[in-house]
Each structure stands twice: as C-alpha cells, then as structure tokens.
Amino acid sequence: MEPYLEKVQHHQLFFTNLHRPRQPGPPRGKQGRRRGRPRHPDPAPAYRPVSGWLQPPLFEARRDFTRFNRQEHARLDNPWLAWARHTAHRLGEAHGWPRGVRLDVGRALVIVLSGHVSGEVVRHSEIFPALRSRGLSVQRTVEVLSDIGVFHDDRTPSFEQWLERKLDGIAPGIRRDVEHWARLLHDGGPRSQPRDESTVWNYLNRIRPVLLEWSAQHDHLREVTRGDVLTELDALHGSQRRHTLIVLRSLFGRAKKSGTIFKNPTSRIRVGQHEYGVLQPLEPEYVNSSVAAVTKPADRLALALAAVHAARSGAIRRLQLDNLDIGNRKLVIDGRVRPMDELTLHVAREWLDHRRRRWPDTANLHLLINKFTALGTGPVSAVSLTAPLRGRAATLEQLRVDRQLEEALSHGPDALHLAEVFGLDEKTAIRYANSARALLERPLESNPATSPGTRGSTP
DNA sequence: TGCTTGTGGGTTATAGCCTT
DNA sequence: AAGGCTATAACCCACAAGCA
Numbered sequence: 001m002e003p004y005l006e007k008v009q010h011h012q013l014f015f016t017n018l019h020r021p022r023q024p025g026p027p028r029g030k031q032g033r034r035r036g037r038p039r040h041p042d043p044a045p046a047y048r049p050v051s052g053w054l055q056p057p058l059f060e061a062r063r064d065f066t067r068f069n070r071q072e073h074a075r076l077d078n079p080w081l082a083w084a085r086h087t088a089h090r091l092g093e094a095h096g097w098p099r100g101v102r103l104d105v106g107r108a109l110v111i112v113l114s115g116h117v118s119g120e121v122v123r124h125s126e127i128f129p130a131l132r133s134r135g136l137s138v139q140r141t142v143e144v145l146s147d148i149g150v151f152h153d154d155r156t157p158s159f160e161q162w163l164e165r166k167l168d169g170i171a172p173g174i175r176r177d178v179e180h181w182a183r184l185l186h187d188g189g190p191r192s193q194p195r196d197e198s199t200v201w202n203y204l205n206r207i208r209p210v211l212l213e214w215s216a217q218h219d220h221l222r223e224v225t226r227g228d229v230l231t232e233l234d235a236l237h238g239s240q241r242r243h244t245l246i247v248l249r250s251l252f253g254r255a256k257k258s259g260t261i262f263k264n265p266t267s268r269i270r271v272g273q274h275e276y277g278v279l280q281p282l283e284p285e286y287v288n289s290s291v292a293a294v295t296k297p298a299d300r301l302a303l304a305l306a307a308v309h310a311a312r313s314g315a316i317r318r319l320q321l322d323n324l325d326i327g328n329r330k331l332v333i334d335g336r337v338r339p340m341d342e343l344t345l346h347v348a349r350e351w352l353d354h355r356r357r358r359w360p361d362t363a364n365l366h367l368l369i370n371k372f373t374a375l376g377t378g379p380v381s382a383v384s385l386t387a388p389l390r391g392r393a394a395t396l397e398q399l400r401v402d403r404q405l406e407e408a409l410s411h412g413p414d415a416l417h418l419a420e421v422f423g424l425d426e427k428t429a430i431r432y433a434n435s436a437r438a439l440l441e442r443p444l445e446s447n448p449a450t451s452p453g454t455r456g457s458t459p
Numbered sequence: 460t461g462c463t464t465g466t467g468g469g470t471t472a473t474a475g476c477c478t479t
Numbered sequence: 480a481a482g483g484c485t486a487t488a489a490c491c492c493a494c495a496a497g498c499a
Contacts (some may be wrong), residue, residue, distance in 0.1 A: 072460095089482065101494075103460075137493065162471085193481075202483090204475065243475090246481060263462055285464095313485070368470070382467055386486060397476090397485060 065130030068111045080150070081113040088144045094360030095375055101140055108141040113150075121152040141373070159186060159200075166204050171215035178204075178208050178211060178260075181254045203247045210244065226265045233269070247270060281439070282394050282402040282411070290394035298352040298368050299388045304344045306396040309333055310403040310422050313386060313396045317379040319367040324348060336423045408436035 011303070075081065088109060092102045108131050112122055122145050124138075129140045145151035163182060165177050181449070182204055210232050214224055229248060233241055236265045248266050255261045294303050305311040305319075315334045323332040326348065329340040351368075359374040366379050373380050387396045394402070404422055411417055413436040419429040 104494090107460080139493080145490065199461055201472070202474085242480090250481080312484075313486095383470085383487090384486070386480095387468080389486095401477095431477095456470060 013194060035417055036040075063126050068130060069116075070110065071097055072244060073114055073253075074110050075114040076110070078114055078116060078147070080116040080118075081109060084109045084113050084144055084148055087147050091144060091147065095377070096359060097140070097361045097375055101137060101375065104136045105144060108136040108138075109144065109379045110134075112141065116150070120150065122150050123152050123154045125154050146237070162201070163204075166208060169215065170211050171219055173220035174211060174215055174218065177221050177255045177258075178251065181251050181259065184254060185221045185250075203250065206243050207251065208248045210248070220260075221252070224252075224265050226269070229265050229269065234258045280435075281405055282398060286394040286398070287402070290389050290399070294388050296388070297347070297354040299345045301344075301399055302314040302368065302385055302396065303389075304347045305333070305397065307403055308341060309338055310400045310407075312400060313382060316396075317366070317368065317382065317385060318343070320365050321367055322365075324352075324367060326352075327414075334423065365372045404432050405439075413437040413440065 028088070073430060082085065088102070088105050091097070092105070097105070108127075111130060112127050120165060124142070127141065128138055129143060139387040142151055142153075163179065165300045167179055167182075170178060182200060184199045188195075209394065212230065213232070217228075218224055218292050225331050230247075233245055236244055252261065252264045256264045291303065292298050295323075302313070306313070309331065311333045319333065325331070326340075326345070329345060331340045331344065355369065359369065362369060362374040364373055364377050366373065366377075368380050368385070370380050370384055384399050386396060404418060404424070408414070408418055415429040415433040418424055418432050422429075424432070
C-alpha cells in the first residue's frame with residue numbers, strides 16, 4: 001500500500017462522519033433532470049442543485065486560486081490532496097475517464113487542495129475562474145471534491161435567476177401572488193407535486209404579457225374581473241387561448257386557495273375541445289432526405305428506432321444496454337418488448353461496435369452515449385439526438401407519427417391494434433385510426449399545408 | 460506536463476403539439 | 480383540462496488532439 005493511503009484512510013473516517021453531504025435531497029419530480037451549467041457573466045454562474053448543500057464556515061475569506069504557481073505553492077504531501085487524488089483515481093477508473101481528463105483533474109486538485117486544512121470547504125466561485133482560465137474541467141474536479149465532502153456549491157440556481165427576470169416589471173401586489181404560485185409549481189408543497197421545470201417556464205411565459213398589461217391597471221390580482229380575463233382571451237386564438245386560460249386558472253386557483261383573492265375570475269369560462277386535424281403521412285422524399293442526412297452510427301440507430309419502432313426521442317435516450325437483446329432479437333422500449341427487424345439489428349450492431357471501440361471503459365449503461373456522457377452515467381441530451389435532423393421535414397417525432405399512421409393504414413384503422421403495438425393511450429390510438437380512415441376514404445387528397453410534416457420547416 | 464485551438468455537443472428560452 | 484414532450488435557435492463550454 002502506498003504510504004499516503006494510511007493517512008488518507010484515517011481522513012476518510014473523519015470525513016464520512018463530518019463532512020460528507022447528506023443523502024441526495026428530496027425527490028424532485030422526474031428522473032433525468034439536466035444539470036444546469038454556469039452561464040456568463042462569470043461571477044454568478046447558475047446551476048441546479050442536485051444534492052444536499054454544505055454550509056460554508058462563517059467569516060472565511062475567499063481564496064484566489066488564479067494566482068496559484070505550481071513551483072511555489074504546490075504541496076504534494078497535503079493529506080487532503082492525497083485523499084482527493086486517490087478518490088480521483090477511483091472515480092476515473094469507475095467511469096472510464098480518458099488519460100487527458102485524469103491528468104487535468106490531477107492538476108486541478110493540486111491547485112485547489114495544496115493549502116487545504118481540515119474544516120475548510122471549497123466554493124465553486126473560488127475554483128471556477130482558476131480552473132476555467134487554465135482550461136481544466138470544473139465539472140470532474142467538482143465530482144472529486146464532492147466525493148470527499150469538501151465542496152460547497154455557491155452558484156445561484158438558474159431557476160432563481162430566471163424567476164427574477166420574469167417577475168421584473170409586474171406590479172408588486174400581483175407579483176407576490178405570482179411568485180408564490182410559480183415557486184409552488186417548481187418546488188411542490190404539502191398538497192402539490194413539484195412540476196417539471198419546463199412546465200413552470202411554459203406557464204409563466206404564457207401569461208407574462210397578460211400580467212404586465214394588468215400591472216398597468218391593477219395593483220392586485222383581487223381587482224382582476226371576469227371581464228378582464230375575457231378581454232385578454234378574446235385577443236388570442238387556438239392553442240394560445242387554450243393555454244393562457246389553463247394557466248390563468250392555475251394561478252387564480254392557487255390565489256383563491258391561499259385566500260389572497262375572494263372570487264376566481266376564470267371560473268366557468270370554457271376552454272373548449274381541441275380540434276385535431278387529419279394526420280398526414282410523410283412524403284417519401286422527406287423520409288429519404290432524413291435517412292441520407294444521418295451518417296453517424298448513433299444517429300442511424302436513433303432514426304431506425306423512431307422510424308421502425310415508433311420510439312419517442314425521450315425513450316431512445318433512456319434506453320439501457322440491456323434493453324437490447326441481440327441474441328434473441330428483442331428490444332425493450334419503455335417497458336414494451338418488441339421484436340427486432342433486420343434493419344434495426346444491423347444499425348444496432350454498427351453502433352455497439354463503434355461504442356466499444358471508442359469508449360471501451362465507460363461505466364455509462366445507457367445505450368446511446370457521447371463523449372460527454374461517456375464520463376458519467378446520464379443519458380445524452382435531447383439536442384444531441386435531434387440536431388442531425390434539424391430543419392428537415394422528417395424529424396424523429398415526425399418519423400414516429402408516420403410509422404404509427406402507416407401501421408394504421410396497412411393494418412386497417414384498428415385503434416385496439418395500434419394501442420397494443422405501440423403502447424398508445426386509447427384516445428390517441430383512436431385519433432390515429434380516424435386519420436387512417438379519413439385517408440383511406442380519400443387517398444388522393446393531400447394538402448401539404450396542413451401536413452404535420454411541414455411544421456417549422458421549409459422543405 | 461503545459462499550452463493552444465477547433466468543434467461537437469450542452470444550456471437556455473420559447474412555441475407548439477402530444478398524451479393522459 | 481392539465482401537464483409533458485419535442486423542435487428549434489442562439490450562444491458558448493469542455494474535451495480531444497496536436498505540439499513543445
């Protein structure tokens with residue numbers, strides 16, 4: 001055993017009792033949350049907390065690691081540094097960090113921990129400028145520091161910064177209720193589940209123009225009348241109107257519950273049923289253009305999964321290695337077992353070969369990984385999956401819709417069959433079946449303007 | 460070991476559609 | 480009716496690779 005390990009193990013005991021962060025914090029909704037990254041300007045980078053926070057000791061001066069000089073300041077015998085290097089080695093092995101990353105983390109730890117003494121914590125704001133200017137990975141270093149329990153994350157959560165920006169300009173009396181409502185949506189409460197962050201973004205963005213307008217006329221939500229709400233709604237159409245009403249209902253419902261308003265001005269205003277158009281099949285040339293656009297093994301596999309198995313991009317990202325059973329030619333997508341066809345089998349083999357060659361040591365169990373996620377254990381981001389088909393008519397989602405429609409057309413418009421094959425909700429399956437029926441009745445009529453395939457793009 | 464650099468891919472914000 | 484998911488664009492970070 002290397003000499004420093006003995007010291008270090010002593011410290012480990014000390015540490016586990018005193019400084020190791022508590023178990024991961026309260027459950028916050030769905031898995032696969034993204035960890036935000038610092039955003040410029042540097043001094044107050046944003047992030048989303050993932051686990052318990054350590055409180056920093058009071059009155060501790062902020063250190064300036066940017067002046068660190070290896071010759072002058074390195075103290076390689078510091079036991080904390082030794083323990084951290086040992087931990088980095090362990091984490092690196094476990095996650096298959098490439099040589100470059102391991103060396104970088106090693107250098108970063110020397111900078112941060114050479115002068116470290118017991119009881120101190122290392123703040124994100126202290127190390128970020130020093131490591132960034134030297135091109136060292138802040139994220140991997142933070143992983144090691146967190147593991148040995150000396151890291152304090154002092155970044156402001158990105159949600160807070162976002163909320164502050166969005167509440168700006170709203171009259172104080174209204175703002176109080178809106179802020180309370182938004183926080184409750186985000187964090188959850190005694191009788192309220194925490195919502196997905198994107199839901200909160202959507203909600204507040206949707207009604208912000210309305211709130212700004214009301215801020216000019218009213219001081220408090222209490223003064224908003226049913227007439228005010230109707231006026232706002234009259235200016236909107238379609239899904240804009242639907243959503244605005246739904247969100248206002250959510251806001252006023254909360255305000256009523258907490259007693260800040262007496263009467264809910266949105267009650268008994270009908271949202272109305274959403275009219276769905278007939279789903280249109282994709283033109284073959286759109287599909288061909290997308291197929292031609294994907295050249296990398298991972299993208300080809302994603303395309304096959306969407307186009308053949310009607311998998312949603314979220315489901316593709318979540319796929320684990322053991323969801324793929326090459327031997328038995330089976331595939332498990334979101335819990336549904338599907339037989340694997342020739343094409344999928346082929347691109348899957350291609351990808352697995354590539355994956356093995358490029359990241360032989362990765363500890364990530366997800367089927368699809370990239371150079372970032374190979375170092376950790378999370379899924380790839382949504383963007384990385386959808387980017388190759390950006391700007392094309394046949395996106396992953398469109399290919400998926402097309403596949404389901406095709407099944408309905410070739411197998412007959414049978415909702416039960418669709419629900420079974422693709423695991424669709426009954427209502428959704430009926431919608432596909434209806435579209436198929438409409439298309440079968442008038443197969444020659446096709447209007448590209450209403451086709452979902454043309455959404456957001458100019459072919 | 461340390462420095463520079465190109466770029467693949469990540470984050471954020473927003474609108475619209477899909478699912479339950 | 481409510482909530483969640485996806486596509487997209489702008490912006491920019493982190494990694495890999497090359498070199499000294």
